[in-house]
Amino acid sequence: MAINLLARPPSESQILIAEKIKKKLPNGCRKILLVMPPNVPEEDWDPEVAGNNRYPVYDPYGLGVLAACADLRSYETNIIDLNFMLQDNFKSGRGNFQYEYWKKWLKQKMEEFKPDMVGITCMFTIYHRSMVRVAEFVKEYNSNIVVIAGGVHTTMASTDVISAPGQLVLEDCKAIDFVGLYECENSFPDFLDIANGKLNPESMTQIATLINDQYTGILKRAEPKQEILNIAPNYHNLPIERYSSIGRIGTFYWLFKPATRAGTIRFNYGCRAHCRFCSVEKITGKGIVLKRDVDVVLDQLERLKDMYGISHVMFLDDDIFNGEERTVALFEGWAKRKLNITWDASNGVIASALTPEIAHAASESGCIALSFGIESGNPEVLRNIPKPSGVKHYLRAGEIMKKHPEIFTKGLLMVGFPPEPERNFPGESIGMIWDTINLAKQMDLDWYTISPLNLIPGVEITNHAIVRGEITKQGLIDGSERPIVNSTGQQALRARREKESALPFVDHLAGDPNGIPAREDLIDIWFVMDYKVNYEKMWHLENPLKIEMLHKLFVNMCDKTHKENALGNLYFALLEHERNDRTQASYRLNLAEEFARDNDYWRVRFPKMGFDKLAADLRQMINGA
Structure with missing residues (x-):
């Protein structure tokens, strides 16, 4: 009888997780439903942003690859993209849109497909709350369905991603049975094979769970295989051709x-x-x-x-x-x-x-x-x-x-x-x-x-911030530490809140070069930086190709992502002047002056940054003076 001297016995963690898999899946696992949750939690969802196609609606590439890898092992997979379905339902105008329709769609899919396991992806921290709600809904529907979560966030959500990746996700959401760690194209099919008795526990890699409320993980990585790297996604029957028409x-x-x-x-x-x-x-x-x-x-x-x-x-x-x-x-x-x-x-x-x-x-x-x-x-x-x-x-x-x-x-x-x-x-x-x-x-x-x-969770700079008390663990994992800027972040919210009464604006960049700005100063610093690197140079544009590219950018910015933007419309007027469109230049300049007059956020900034003088100079240029 030949003895495999290279074979290693399973570790204690592998044995414990294998026992939990057997307990959760006594009859094995044949059917896996992969779920893309809504990207934006209900309390953060903004119909204006959705209406302008500003929310991301990416094809679920990672889930498609996992489906293709599981298919190779003869498992039956399907995908439901709740993020796409929500945006599509909202944009279609069919009936009265309700965010919680996702529950109805997911329930219908589970009734039809009858999965043994539901896999939920979570790429970014902002999706965490949606992932948790999907997992809890699955368990409410059928507590016997095994829930596994994967994606960048699920690995990184830890105060020590080296020794306990995924720990905070497991502790925050008891409805999640397992977390797949890192890239799972190789390890997830192995996990399925172990659940079905095709592989022994020592083959287990890249998986974490709670056992008796204690974190238990296999951090060893599966060996990457070129044929798996080369696999293209299996999107099943998802309408990939429609994704970019309803979101970005x-x-x-x-x-x-x-x-x-x-x-x-x-x-x-x-x-x-x-x-x-x-x-x-x-x-x-x-x-x-x-x-x-x-x-x-x-x-x-x-x-x-x-x-x-x-x-x-x-x-x-x-x-x-x-x-x-x-x-x-x-x-x-x-x-x-x-x-x-x-x-x-x-x-x-x-x-x-x-x-x-x-x-x-x-x-x-x-x-x-x-x-x-x-x-x-x-x-x-x-x-x-x-x-x-x-x-x-x-x-x-x-x-x-x-x-x-x-x-x-x-x-x-x-x-x-x-x-x-x-x-x-x-x-x-x-x-x-x-x-x-x-x-x-x-x-x-x-x-x-x-x-x-x-x-973001798990990286060294963030861990230092937690130690210094600059952010809580809960705020870190659930996405409530919102971006300070971007078209849906705190900068846009601040401009809307301060329309009637603006907070003081301070040009911190005019201060001591050796000074270290506080985090709350960054919104005003961002504003000045944005002007210095993007707008100032536009007075010297000459290349018609670049002018046309920026024109498309400003159409999107001023008419969709940053409406009532006085600075944007001021420089949109400059672009129209460069394009020899006096009518549109006057229209955009009028908007800029209107927003600067009627919105206190801009009323504070225009004279302080000298934008009012620039507007007057541009008016003379447009009028041919």
């Missing part, structure tokens, strides 16, 4: 041609960078980038076009340009196949990875927009993060992209890095913020978004 996919949707059908694609898993505010390396492993085959990706694009009529894709990657030769091969193959599918990189690319050859091939393949993860223009801040690119790389990337004006370029900036005495980092000072502003001006990208540091 990516951040460059305003650049799309009319009737564009957008989808998503993935080239690489993981990222070479080690940014301390980011979760990616915790999910795929430190510095690990798993690469799909070029021809497989191109074949998948062809299927998206043939099956759903997709004409644009957003890359889900965090490190698209990993390996110049392979990246150029993808884009050259894209162009050679004449796919007529444009693409963008909303998530951000690594500036130091950009080369002239990549930029040229990207343009030829149909790239319409790139985001660059910059964060800061101060070397000390960049070292503390730490970023894989430095100031010289950002400046070089800016020069490369000047040769490709057909590609819209966006810089992703951050502000508000806190003091970290344990790392001898004093905190981001006013002078350091000015370094970021000056770098952005030198790079001269088309637009910049500025995000105050967002504290």
Whole structure:
């Protein structure tokens, strides 16, 4: 009898979790229903935002891949996308919309499909409350159905993601039986095989649960397999062709041609960078980038076009340009196949990875927009993060992209890095913020978004903030730590609240360069930064192509995402003047002056920032004086 000397006995944790699986699934598991919960919890859902297609409605790529992987093991899967269904029902105008319709739809699906297990995905912290409510509803419907949750948030929700990933999710929601950790394409089918007695407990990886209210987890990662990396999603009968018509996919949707059908694609898993505010390396492993085959990706694009009529894709990657030769091969193959599918990189690319050859091939393949993860223009801040690119790389990337004006370029900036005495980092000072502003001006990208540091679960910077008492564990995991800015964040809410009576506005950037701003000062700092890096330069625009791109951006901003925006309409008037449309220029300037007069938020800022004088000067220009 041969003895396998390499076989290892199961660990205590593997035995305990296997026993729990057997208890929960005494007859095994054949049918798995995968659920995309509503992305925005009911208390945060805004009909105005939904009506303008501003909520994200991404095709459930990860769930589709899990379904395809489970299919390979002969399991029966199905997918219900409650996020899509809610938005579709609201937009269709059929009957009286009610947010809680999702319960009716999920119940109907479970009655029809009769799942043994329900898998719920949770990508971002803001979805946490929705995930919890879906899990609890499943258990109310049938307490025997096993609930497993996965996704980035479910792994990262921990005060120590190294030793106890997913702990806070399990403790916060007892309706969730198991949490799948990290990327689950390999480990989840193994979990199913263990539940069905096809694999032994020692094969168990990447799973966590509570046993007698104590966290128990298998943190060992499944070995990635190339054939699994290459698998394309099985979306079942989801209407992928309709997703981008009722919500946004990516951040460059305003650049799309009319009737564009957008989808998503993935080239690489993981990222070479080690940014301390980011979760990616915790999910795929430190510095690990798993690469799909070029021809497989191109074949998948062809299927998206043939099956759903997709004409644009957003890359889900965090490190698209990993390996110049392979990246150029993808884009050259894209162009050679004449796919007529444009693409963008909303998530951000690594500036130091950009080369002239990549930029040229990207343009030829149909790239319409790139985001660059910059964060800061101060070397000390960049070292503390730490970023894989430095100031010289950002400046070089800016020069490369000047040769490709057909590609819209966006810089992703951050502000508000806190003091970290344990790392001898004093905190981001006013002078350091000015370094970021000056770098952005030198790079001269088309637009910049500025995000105050967002504290997400599980990353080192956030853990330090919890220790300092700057955020509670509950506020961290349930998404109540809302973004300070963006079209649905606290900045937009503040502008609406202060329409009748505004709080004082302070230009903190005019203060002591060595001063460290408080977190509550970041909203006003964001406002000044936004003006300095995005608006000031618009007086010197010359390239007609860039003017037209910005015109599309301002249509979206002033008429959809930031209505009653006096500053936006002031510079929209400037764009219309540059386009020689005096009528529209006058109309937009009138709106700017009306909002500045009638809205106290803008009434406070216009004279303080000198916008009233700019408006008067623009009026003279429009009138031909």
